[in-house]
Amino acid sequence: MEGTGIDKVIYTEEQIRAKVAELAGRITEDYKECTEGSPLLLVGILKGAFIFLADLARQIEVPLEFDFTALSSYGSATKTSGVVRILKDLDIDIAGRNVLLVEDIIDTGLTLNYLMGNLRARGPSSLEICALLNKRVANKVDLPIMYEGFSIPDFFVVGYGLDFAEKYRNLPYVASIK
Ligand code: IMP
Ligand code: MG
Numbered sequence: 450m451e452g453t454g455i456d457k458v459i460y461t462e463e464q465i466r467a468k469v470a471e472l473a474g475r476i477t478e479d480y481k482e483c484t485e486g487s488p489l490l491l492v493g494i495l496k497g498a499f500i501f502l503a504d505l506a507r508q509i510e511v512p513l514e515f516d517f518t519a520l521s522s523y524g525s526a527t528k529t530s531g532v533v534r535i536l537k538d539l540d541i542d543i544a545g546r547n548v549l550l551v552e553d554i555i556d557t558g559l560t561l562n563y564l565m566g567n568l569r570a571r572g573p574s575s576l577e578i579c580a581l582l583n584k585r586v587a588n589k590v591d592l593p594i595m596y597e598g599f600s601i602p603d604f605f606v607v608g609y610g611l612d613f614a615e616k617y618r619n620l621p622y623v624a625s626i627k
Contacts, residue, residue: 454626454627455607455617455620455624455625455626455627456624456625456626456627457624457625458622458623458624459601459606459622459623459624459625460599460609460622460623461622462621462622465504465581465598465609465621465622465623466504468581468598468599469501469504469505469508469581469598470508472505472579472596472598473505473508473509473510474508475596476489476505476509476511476549476579476596477508477509477510477511479595480509480511480547480549481511483511483512483547484512485512487547488511488512488513488514489509489511489512489513489514489547489548489549490513490514490515490516490541490543490546490547490548490549491505491506491509491513491514491515491516491549491551492515492516492517492518492539492543492548492549492550492551492568493515493516493517493518493551494517494518494519494520494550494551494552494553494560494561494564495517495518495519495537496519496610496612496618497552497553497554497610497611497612497618498551498552498553498581498610499610500609500610500618500619501551501553501581501609501610502515502551505551505579514541516539516540516541517537517539518535518537518538518539518564519535519536519537520533520534520535520536520560520563520564521533521534521536533559533560533563533564535567539568542571543568543571543572543573543576544571544572544573545572545573545574546573546574547573547574547575548568548573548575548576548577549577549578549579549596550564550565550568550576550577550578550579551579551580552578552579552580552581553580553581553582553609553610553611554580554581554582554583554584554606554611555580555582555583555584555588555592555594556584556587556588557587557588557589557590558588558589558590558591558592559589559590561578561580561592562590562592565578565592577593577595577596578592578593578594578595578596579594579595579596579597580594580596580597580598581598581599581609581610582598582599582600582601582606582611582623583597583598583599583600583601584600584601584602584603585600586602586603587603604625605625605626606623606624606625606626607620607623607624607625607626608620608621608622608623608624609621609622609623611623613626
């Protein structure tokens with residue numbers, strides 16, 4: 450395996466902060482009908498989305514609840530296995546809820562496409578996607594991405610939650626690896 454170090458910074462901490470604030474502003478506006486009695490449910494896709502979700506949530510100004518799901522599509526290599534498995538399902542019943550899926554990065558889109566189908570069948574009143582990064586050229590399925598942070602070329606990135614073999618998730622910026 451050749452990926453052994455950080456190559457260059459793709460998005461700085463400041464750029465990410467500005468983008469997160471922008472997305473949170475749009476979400477606040479779009480979900481302003483959400484109340485304490487009917488809060489927006491943010492669903493973080495583990496593990497990669499945990500940092501993005503934490504920063505985004507603190508900028509959203511409507512009542513929120515949280516749940517998490519874990520899926521597998523990658524092993525510890527940089528290529529997709531093409532197989533999606535639910536490693537951890539939601540705890541909360543999403544029937545009749547406004548649900549916003551929060552994902553770190555969309556590559557082929559296969560993982561989220563599978564999840565969207567699975568969650569739609571549970572009858573949420575709305576189901577949308579917020580992804581920090583989208584590798585549009587690598588998309589194999591056309592997903593309706595309501596909130597997209599950055600569109601990036603098809604190369605492997607780490608940091609701000611994203612890993613290579615479980616490393617680099619804590620970097621405050623997004624970087625490419627060697
Ligand atoms: P997809 O099913 O091909 O869209 O894969 C999406 C998942 O693969 C993401 O949630 C990440 O966990 C992982 N992934 C895809 N590209 C990258 C990358 O460049 N860096 C780190 N993880 C990635
Ligand atoms: Mg992920």
